[in-house]
Amino acid sequence: MSSVPQIKIPATYMRGGTSKGVFFKLSDLPEAAQVPGKARDQLLLRVIGSPDPYQKQTDGMGGATSSTSKAVIIAKSSSPEHDVDYLFGQVAIDRPYVDWSGNCGNLSSAVGPFAVANGFVDPARIPDNGVVEVRIWQANIQKTIISKVPVTNGEVQETGDFELDGVTFPAAEVAVAFMDPADGEGAIFPTGNVVDELEVPGFKTLSATMINAGIPTIFINAADLGYTGTELQEVINGDAKALAMFETVRAHGALRMGLIEDVSEAANRQHTPKIAFVAPSADYTASSGNAVHAEDIDLLVRALSMGKLHHAMMGTAAVAIAAAAAIEGTLVNLAAGGGKRQSVTFGHPSGSLRVGAEANLIDGHWQIDKAIMSRSARVLMEGTVRVPGDSF
Incomplete structure (x- = not known):
């Protein structure tokens, strides 16, 4: 009987808006998965629990819906104009496929809080009480997102009275601005027509x-x-x-x-x-x-x-x-x-x-x-995820 030990990977499970996903620091991923390609995709598929012909993702972190079958990779930005680079992967449920073609706007609201809590933002910019502006480079679509993260006693404030339809419990409000949101070279209407x-x-x-x-x-x-x-x-x-x-x-x-x-x-x-x-x-x-x-x-x-x-x-x-x-x-x-x-x-x-x-x-x-728009975000769990060592 074959047996392959599981490996541990530091991760944070977060809700952002009406979605939730598994967040990774790029540097915490196994070396083979730190670059785009088959190894990264296979790792994320196994973490989330796909492909699952039963469409339940029982053997993974996914929740068997498009809103909960998601992964995020965060890295310190190489650009002085941004704090972090944010890469989003939409993990298919019943097929072995990770779609990198777009962003997740809901999880974008969790990127700022994650960045602050994990040391990606200069501590000198973080107030004891107030709001810190986090500058995010959205790597999938090559656009800037500005997130205004509330801070209380020097730490990210997650609880509050902001209510968001589609989310059961109130939380702290996170204002998110998507700068120049046209996808591509300013081609808002690819056909040139509004209709x-x-x-x-x-x-x-x-x-x-x-x-x-x-x-x-x-x-x-x-x-x-x-x-x-x-x-x-x-x-x-x-x-x-x-x-x-x-x-x-x-x-x-x-x-x-x-x-x-x-x-x-x-x-x-x-x-x-x-x-x-x-x-x-x-x-x-x-x-x-x-x-x-x-x-x-x-x-x-x-x-x-x-x-x-x-x-x-x-x-x-x-x-x-x-x-x-x-x-x-x-x-x-x-x-x-x-x-x-x-x-x-x-x-x-x-x-x-x-x-x-x-x-x-x-x-x-x-x-x-x-x-x-305004969203909210909250850490649900943090620690390590485990996957069989031969998953990728």
């Missing part, structure tokens, strides 16, 4: 806003898909035909956005682009059982992540919503009532969220300087 007619098998055409901000996202009108925008997870995720339809639309949108060269490639790029559907505000009951009133929100948004309807809203998709809402004529802007706006409050399956962005049209091209 396109997207040809998808099974539909004549679909009006779509395809935007690169925060994360590449395809917005469709809920009514064009036969929905109201008030749907909760079970309505979508329990309908295999609906999920297949959304994936087909996502694949054709990815092709139109230039993210893939053939629709078949979308299956190996689950993390990006996201697909979401929007509708004007309406009353509904959130998954918590709380009532969401139409007069308290500007529009409804439902978004899918890794092939399933998200229980709340991905942070990066919230950035895309903020950017699209700020630009007149997009489907998001029109669903919110149109006109110029610098913030919106949107309804999602778990409740509502307010996000802000300011758009400017410069030389015929839209530009977003930054998108802002």
Whole structure:
């Protein structure tokens, strides 16, 4: 009978926004996994518990949803303008694949607190009581994130009274600004249009806003898909035909956005682009059982992540919503009532969220300087994770 000893790797299990994941310092990883490649991917797959044909991730740290099958690698930044370099991996649940193509906006809110607590920020900048600004380089998309981390008695404050729909308990508020969030060389709209007619098998055409901000996202009108925008997870995720339809639309949108060269490639790029559907505000009951009133929100948004309807809203998709809402004529802007706006409050399956962005049209091209939202973060466990020594 063969036996391979397990190895221990220092790690921190953190919640950030409505997601949670395993955080590593780059220097703590085994040498073979300190560089991108097969060894790193195999290690993270084993840590999270993938691939799992049962889709439960019982033998790993993952929670069997797109929101909980995540890994983060943090390193001291080589740039004097940043405190840390932050790399995010979205770990597939049922396949041996780690998607490095985009960021996680929710876990971005945990990066600042992790950086402060783990000595990545100059102690001279950390107040005894107040807020410390942490400058983060998001390595996946090559963008800057500014996180404002609350500090009490010289340590990161994690508890507080800030409530975030989709998170059960209140915590300390962490304000996060995504600077110049357009993905790529400022190409907020890869087709050059705020709305396109997207040809998808099974539909004549679909009006779509395809935007690169925060994360590449395809917005469709809920009514064009036969929905109201008030749907909760079970309505979508329990309908295999609906999920297949959304994936087909996502694949054709990815092709139109230039993210893939053939629709078949979308299956190996689950993390990006996201697909979401929007509708004007309406009353509904959130998954918590709380009532969401139409007069308290500007529009409804439902978004899918890794092939399933998200229980709340991905942070990066919230950035895309903020950017699209700020630009007149997009489907998001029109669903919110149109006109110029610098913030919106949107309804999602778990409740509502307010996000802000300011758009400017410069030389015929839209530009977003930054998108802002508030999240919270908390350490759930810290110590070491164990994996069999032959995992990678």
